[in-house]
Amino acid sequence: MKYQKRDYNAFYHRLIFVLLLLNLYYYGRLYFKTLALLYMSIKTPIFIDFEASSLDLVSSYPIEVGICLPNGQVMSWLIKPHVLWRDWSEKAARVHGISKEELQSDGMEVSLVAAELNKIVSGPIYCDAWAFDSFWSHRLFKASNTKPRYELDSITSILKPEEIDQWQDIRALVIDDLELVRHRAANDALILHETWKRLASQ
Secondary structure (H helix, E strand, C coil): CHHHHHHHHHHHHHHHHHHHHHHHHHHHHHHHHHHHHHHHHHHCCCEEEEEECCCCCCCCCEEEEEEECCCCCEEEEEECCCCCCCCCCHHHHHHHCCCHHHHHHHCECHHHHHHHHHHHCCEEEEECCHHHHHHHHHHHHHHCCCCCCEEEEEHHHHCCHHHHHHHHHHHHHHHHHHCCCCCCHHHHHHHHHHHHHHHHCC
16 A cells, blocks of 8 residues: 555656646746747837828928838828928829829828827837938928937848848738738838838748
């Protein structure tokens, strides 16, 4: 009986040990998965995209701005042209699909759009066409007589060389998978976000 009791105790202790290991494995995976998701949400950048009246870097102006937050939430605003903004390209309009009439009827005043951006975004924010996006961002805030709370930079500034090489291919896959209409600010910002996520998860 003593041996049977000893064997039973040994089996019981081994069972408890195995159950503890299983618990550690299961909850450990959940813990590290949660940490990974938290880390991704912290390090995932905010992305911004502008649509504009044309590609003229002297007289063009922003007509729509969209942002994508780290959690994937997108926001966009149509911008009613400032009284001094006269540029317009029909060729560009055929690309983004936004008419002057739509901007006049549905667009927000530049000061309101700038205020919304400053309310939501601060610190570093990234785009994929810095020469154009920085110009249009500058025009928006200059016309609203205020300064942005964010610092706009190119996505290439936070990519590794090998990620830069892969960017266009991954972006093309994202566009195909999401089936989004391109050249609308919110959609293009979301494409940047999803491309970044896929590269970061490799």
